[in-house]
Amino acid sequence: MLTQPRKSPADDPLELLSLARREIATGLRSPPPRERSRGPVHVNVTILLRGALRASTSGRAPTLREATADGARRAAHDARFGPMLSIAELDDATVELWVQRSRLPLSPRAALESLDLGADGVDLECDGARAYYKPSVPLTLGVTSRELLLRRLSRKARLAPDAWARPGARLHRTTWDMYLEHSGLPEGVVRLHRLRPLGDAPATRDELLDRLDLATDRLVTSQRASGLFLYRYHPFTGRVARDNARLVRQAGCAYAVAAAAEAETDPVWHEELRASARDAVAALRAFESRTHAGTLCFERDGPEPAPLGAVALVLLALQFAGLRGELGPLAGELVRTILGAQAADGCFRCDLQRPGAQPGSPGQNFYPGEALLALTYEAERGDAACAEAIARALPWYRRHFRRAPSPAFVLWQVDAWRRAEALAGAGAVDLDAGELRRFVFELVDWILPFQQGAPSDFAGGFAVNGRPPGFSTSLYAEAAIRAFELARRHGDEPRSERYRKAALRGLSFLMRLQIVEEMTPLFRAPELALGATTSSLDDFTIRCDFDQHTITAFLAACEADSLLPD
Numbered sequence: 001m002l003t004q005p006r007k008s009p010a011d012d013p014l015e016l017l018s019l020a021r022r023e024i025a026t027g028l029r030s031p032p033p034r035e036r037s038r039g040p041v042h043v044n045v046t047i048l049l050r051g052a053l054r055a056s057t058s059g060r061a062p063t064l065r066e067a068t069a070d071g072a073r074r075a076a077h078d079a080r081f082g083p084m085l086s087i088a089e090l091d092d093a094t095v096e097l098w099v100q101r102s103r104l105p106l107s108p109r110a111a112l113e114s115l116d117l118g119a120d121g122v123d124l125e126c127d128g129a130r131a132y133y134k135p136s137v138p139l140t141l142g143v144t145s146r147e148l149l150l151r152r153l154s155r156k157a158r159l160a161p162d163a164w165a166r167p168g169a170r171l172h173r174t175t176w177d178m179y180l181e182h183s184g185l186p187e188g189v190v191r192l193h194r195l196r197p198l199g200d201a202p203a204t205r206d207e208l209l210d211r212l213d214l215a216t217d218r219l220v221t222s223q224r225a226s227g228l229f230l231y232r233y234h235p236f237t238g239r240v241a242r243d244n245a246r247l248v249r250q251a252g253c254a255y256a257v258a259a260a261a262e263a264e265t266d267p268v269w270h271e272e273l274r275a276s277a278r279d280a281v282a283a284l285r286a287f288e289s290r291t292h293a294g295t296l297c298f299e300r301d302g303p304e305p306a307p308l309g310a311v312a313l314v315l316l317a318l319q320f321a322g323l324r325g326e327l328g329p330l331a332g333e334l335v336r337t338i339l340g341a342q343a344a345d346g347c348f349r350c351d352l353q354r355p356g357a358q359p360g361s362p363g364q365n366f367y368p369g370e371a372l373l374a375l376t377y378e379a380e381r382g383d384a385a386c387a388e389a390i391a392r393a394l395p396w397y398r399r400h401f402r403r404a405p406s407p408a409f410v411l412w413q414v415d416a417w418r419r420a421e422a423l424a425g426a427g428a429v430d431l432d433a434g435e436l437r438r439f440v441f442e443l444v445d446w447i448l449p450f451q452q453g454a455p456s457d458f459a460g461g462f463a464v465n466g467r468p469p470g471f472s473t474s475l476y477a478e479a480a481i482r483a484f485e486l487a488r489r490h491g492d493e494p495r496s497e498r499y500r501k502a503a504l505r506g507l508s509f510l511m512r513l514q515i516v517e518e519m520t521p522l523f524r525a526p527e528l529a530l531g532a533t534t535s536s537l538d539d540f541t542i543r544c545d546f547d548q549h550t551i552t553a554f555l556a557a558c559e560a561d562s563l564l565p566d
Helices: 013-028 064-075 108-114 137-141 146-156 205-221 247-263 267-285 308-317 328-340 367-380 384-403 407-425 433-450 473-489 493-513 517-522 544-559
Strands: 041-049 052-061 093-106 121-126 129-133 170-181 189-193 288-290 296-298 534-536 539-543
Touching (some): 013 093, 013 170, 013 189, 052 064, 093 121, 108 146, 121 146, 129 146, 170 517, 189 517, 205 247, 205 267, 205 544, 247 267, 247 308, 267 308, 296 308, 296 328, 308 367, 328 367, 328 384, 384 433, 407 433, 407 473, 433 473, 473 493, 473 544, 493 544
Antiparallel strands (some): 041 052, 041 093, 121 129, 170 189, 534 539
């Protein structure tokens, strides 16, 4: 049944939230309501205190204002989430108002197949018991399984975990509007969808520069005293990964921060970023070891103890912000490691401590691309051995991709071969520049059909490997940007325009994943969340490499001539 609350001129969100706050204050001074709330309009009033849930109750009444007042008075007496809110705490509290817009029957099978976690609410009636979840619940609990959410809903109703699937159970899909108090905004209120601001920010240069600052600031803020970056964190559950030393991802963050430092025009922030990258490299050097051949690697216990990617990404970090001049001997050792990992046929060994080239390793889809990208910088410096290694690698990796295409292969190889194309055009690499261009375009043309169209919350995102669009969109948007630059440089206007549109759509989706100021009242530790890129629209998990790829994608967009509207 569709529920459309009756509105009056005073039913604007700010006025309703102000009403809720007044009624909460009244409720804190009054006995709890005894009557059961009734009426066709259903709202929920939620109270947060510095990001911690303190109350969440329903209100029902004939009108939206009456339902809001009812829900607020009940919220004042909700002690299920800790001590009941006090008058003294109310000034520091944040109020959310949820207004239910529709409630439609949902079969158990449809719930398992189509319930949109984060966008849909769900309620359950069974054996005289009833419970409901707002759309935010799976996001705040970190639940990404529909079945697990339904089992939790059954337990909330004090039923067996499988009650939702019983023949007599009735499920409904619900939709809601959400409004959040925000004292830091001129409007005083923000409307959220999936706990994110409703509507897209424009992918303009100024907007992306602001988003880039947010992303880099977040990564630097999350850097530990050791120099390593906070690896994985969930801003609602507070869950932190115990293992920060994922060497490849830590090295990738050093690369992204160093590249951001190179582009930064503010001298103070440039030096902070440079210091952050330098500290990250120093932290990785604590894992230094020697391969069987005597070359340098970064090693730790695990299934792949000495990944080529960590060496390649540290070498990439050294290309920026003057770090190579400061750490030249280290750069020379890393170059020797990469060259020593290449077989005669052009294939690279992905685990530096295992003999052979391991051509079937999953790492072949990303580590060698990272290595080749690093070698292009060294070839630009005139290193003939690096130029020769690049030329030897192309046939093997082109065959590898055509034999078993993988989305993970695309970004690093696109970036490496578009740089190699310039080297070939200058005669520094013994390859045909046209052949390299065609391979870059082949890779990007293969990935573009995975991009989601409009209208959808997922528009612009890339759905790969059967998963909904998420943070990996940053990789494919950056690949499209790099291909756009290449096509435009060679006057291929139809192709460059196609890549430009794909890149802008991807950037818009990526900005949807980023945590921005409008969302900060939701979090207990906003300093660890603001600016971060989340895993997907239905999963708020943050990981340092998500931020890394967002930073390099935004940098690429800001540096690409004629990509962004003013």
